[in-house]
Amino acid sequence: MIKFRSLPFAQQHLLIPLSICILSLIAFLFNAQISEFLVYQRDAINNGQLWRLFTGHFFHTNGFHLILNLCALVLLWALHGQFYSKANYLVLFIVSAISCSIGLYYFSPDLYQYVGLSGVLHGVFIFGALSDIKHKDKTGYLLFLGVWLKILHEQIYGASSDVVNLIEANVAVDAHLWGAIGGLLFFLCHYSVNELSKKSVKTNEMG
DSSP states (O other): OOOGGGSOOSHHHHHHHHHHHHHHHHHHHTHHHHHHHHSEEHHHHHTTOTTHHHHGGGOOSSHHHHHHHHHHHHHHHHHHGGGOOHHHHHHHHHHHHHHHHHHHHHHOTTOOEEOOSHHHHHHHHHHHHHHHHHTTOTHHHHHHHHHHHHHHHHHHHOSOHHHHHHHTSOOOHHHHHHHHHHHHHHHHHHHHHHHHHHHHHHHHHHO
């Protein structure tokens, strides 16, 4: 059970997730004024507006969509925030967002527009589950297996009709797949760099 006092409130754990929440709220409040220039739109990206591959993730179809994603963001922070730093979470978010958008761009050519954090959040989930495993927490195996089973189910059967009705839009299940792959790739690179750094430190100490 998660206890309030045990939550990762240190600035290094909280700053980037909090910033994402704020940016998403700003995007929602000013959606009518700025979404036309920032959301993922295939034609606009084809015309060179590549920033949309990243900025589109901060927008949402309606208030329920926003609340669902922000609640998921907070829950993942509560579960795995102790593994976050300002640097690793920022890069994780960027990698997952770009991986998600590029995957949609190349492999979902019929998808004209996409908004939401859910694809990125699957990458964040993968990072947290693998971090649990790395730190000998057996629940990490359950979380890691569970998210891939969810993704597989979505690929075969599609998203829940209840969610579709709630957010008033089709759920881009492929975004969850590519976001998760982005989180996996980031973790593998992050883990490899950390291991190389440790070996380098040990070698210097021995020398």
